[in-house]
Amino acid sequence: MAKEMYSTPMLDQLEDGPWPSFVTGLKRLANDDGKPYQNMMIDLLGQLEHSYETRKGYWKGGTVGVLGYGGGVIPRFSEVAAKFPESKEFHTLRIMPPAGMHYTTGLLRDMCNLWEKHGSGLVAFHGQSGDIMFQGVETDKVQEAFDEFNAMGFDLGGAGPAVRTGMSCVGGSRCEQSCANEQKIHRLLVNNFLDDMHRPALPYKFKFKVSGCPNDCMNAIERADMAVIGTWRDDMKVKQDEVKAYVAEKGRKSVIDNVVTRCPTNALSLNDDDTLTVDNRNCVRCMHCINVMTKALSVGDDKGVTVLMGGKRTLKIGDLMGTVVIPFMKLDSEEDYERLVEVAEETIDFFAENALEHERTGEMIERIGLVNFLEGVGLEVDPNMIDSPRQSSYVRMDAWDEEAEKWFSRKAEEAA
Amino acid sequence: MPNMPIESGVPDPFQYMHPTLAKNFGAWDYHDRPRPGVLHHVAKSGDEVWTVRAGTQRQMDLYTIRKLCDIADEQGEGFVRFTIRSNIEFMVTDSTKVDTLVTKLQDEGFPVGGTGNSVSMVAHTQGWLHCDIPGTDASGVVKALMDELHEEFVREDMPNRVHLTTSCCQINCGGQGDIAINIQHTKPPKINHDLVANVCERPTVVARCPVAAIRPALVNGKPSLEVDEKKCICCGACYPPCPPMQINDPEHSKLAVWVGGNHSNARSKPSFQKLVAAGIPNNPPRWPEAAGVVKKILKVYKEDAREWERMNDWIERVGWPRFFELTELPFTKFHIDNWRGARRSLNASTHIRF
Ligand code: SF4
Ligand code: SF4
Secondary structure, three states, rough: OOOOOOHHHHHHHOOOOHHHHHHHHHHHHHOOOOOHHHHHHHHHHHHHHHHHHHHHHHEOOOOOOOOOOOEEEOOOOOOOOOOOOHOOEEEEEEEEEOOEEEHHHHHHHHHHHHHHHHOOOEEOOOOOOHHHEEEEEEEEHHHHHHHHHOOOOOOOOOOOEEEEOOOEHHHHHHHOOOOOHHHHHHHHHHEEEEEEEEHOOOOOOOOOEEEOOOOOOOOOHHOOOOEEEEOOOOOEEEEEHHHHHHHHHHHHHHHHHHHHOOOOOOOOEEEOOEEEEEEEOOOOOOOOHHHHOOOOOOOOOOEEEEEEEOOOOOOOOOEEEEEEEEEOOOOHHHHHHHHHHOOOOOOHHHHHHHHHOOOOOHHHHHOOOHHHHHHOOOOOOOHHHOOOOOOOOOOOOOOOHHHHHHHHHHHHHHHH | OOOOOOOOOOHHHHHHHHHHHHHHHOEEEEEEEEEOOOOEEEEEOEEEEEEEEEOOOOOEEHHHHHHHHHHHHOOOEEEEOOOOOOOOOEEEOOOOOHHHHHHHHOOOOEOOOOOOOOOOOOEEOOHOOOOOOOOOOHHHHHHHHHHHOOOOOOOOOOOOEEEEEEEEOOOOOOOOOEEEEEEEEEEEOOOOHHHHHOOOHHHHHHHHHHOOOOEEEEEEEEEEEEOOOOOOOOOOOOOOOOOEOOOOOOOEEEEEEEOOEEEOOOOOOOOOOOEEEEEEOOOOOOOOHHHHHHHHHHHHHHHHHOOOOOHHHHHHHOOOOHHHHHHHOOOOOOOOOOOOOOHHOOOOOOOOOO
């Protein structure tokens, strides 16, 4: 028997307008006669309207999980359950999507059927963490819902002080700018740390994100503790006939104003015959010209990745971008990929041992200094790691000669 | 005996990928955009794929998802993917399907767009619907904003792309955006001293405060916590580990608008967003004041920025004084940073535009 619907005058105002309305969707579930979630969704709407009226949230956390795992379920208990009892438990299952977020309609339908049976019928594609958020399940249905997802080949993502769900861009599957096998890197890294994901025991969260080129569509530098970004080190490819066609179409002024002079390092020059010269030694692979002239220009062949570490949001010392710790590494052979996993392992071990409670990698690096971090994880210093050398003389440098010697011998090794 | 989980991790995407994408993996040649909301990718093999992108409400009921599946099966080829900003993409290899797919999506109320130099769907969090610490809603703010900005989502009329984000607390889970609409608390937490001892691990809470404003104290004979309200910056960092330190306030939790965050490396290096407006009321269900500020900034940007200038590039060129002049937003003492590293944001030159 369905409960009576609440009047929701505030939420109702979010049903008008051209953008798809989540309120209309919530109501559809609340009006879904005979469905196990109907009363839950009626009370959920009631509670949400109450939030809109009072401008307050009414969920608290708690402990809910599945057998064998210490995380991945986001527990939500209502603080206003006396008024809205049917949605008193409204937990979320974080389920990791296929890398690159590809779905067949068959898979989506299976997921819907599962959530119709065990959950609320409400799903977010996707959370900021990169998980599918199956929102709204009661405590005693969490295990059965998870078991079914698990049997379909899906696993819980991360929550709490753990390795978190990763993200990778569409990349090689549809983007000509891709310089890496994003889905492979993503799966290799995350799937290597499933124990650290499912049994949270790190100082705080640790995120991997993978973007196939410096456009960084996954916001990896800004958000990930370890960002892996595809790039290339040989010359970019220029199809001069396509350049000419583009100039003919857009005009010289447009190409000069929007491509040539927008290059951050003045690496481009439009020639008198409407061909383009690229100073590849000074191109910083920013992607701008390639983004604009998609037919004429493309990334080079000698592809690899740049690794940056320490990106995070505001809490606690303020936002940090990741910084370069590996300017370039090839990812061709299985050994190359193993090396990348090794860097991640060293980093997470170092993080586990050295970070303070609730400190992110970036904050730890800020506190101990980049050099201590690099030494701790066995990476060599490189001038690509800085915007400029230090400005203050207040540093002890009696080991200068040794350090200079290290540099020269490394260079000699590389040259050999 | 209950089953132990199969720790399968991130699933292999190839089993769910459009076969033409899988076949040409890593071997694409170029792309163009035949019309807003549609991408056309050409592989080195000569294979072609059209992608139709549509906005969704992100928090979807299963009927919406099934509707999208029906569209994918009937007008598309049964394969979809989602973008980081919760847009759905339908891939087809037959160009004649594009127009019917676009029309069908529009008829069913899904805006087709979000490509090229458009205003993106707002990256957002959970808010009142599901978060345990939110100062505002997320889906509602997004719905209200996207209703207003819908025209800019379905066109490609901006100087460069504009990414919007919103966050319901100052942790800023929404991330960096060309324009970010985020909660900004303006009063210290209200402490329920009866609950602190039972609910909160006091040393953890003390350690969480970025300005060391919290200290253990005995209140009414009970162990509790005390906040030095002169030091407190009202950030709310103490609230998640200690819910009796209520930071959310229907009146004093306001919205602030930040601009110029850019995650891409294109042209300039990735940049953080900067504060431009605050004190905006948290006004459900349609947040008209916040939408007004966002629209104003977008209008000025659209009029004044040059082609391909991203929000931060444009402000860099015209300077912050001009930004405040053109947007008619007040410049206050709160715009001058005093957090660590703040000196780097001060003008140590005579570079001044008149
Ligand atoms: S990719 Fe960026 S840095 Fe390189 S030539 Fe093009 S615009 Fe210049
Ligand atoms: S609101 Fe922020 S500054 Fe104030 S006491 Fe809590 S953690 Fe400290």
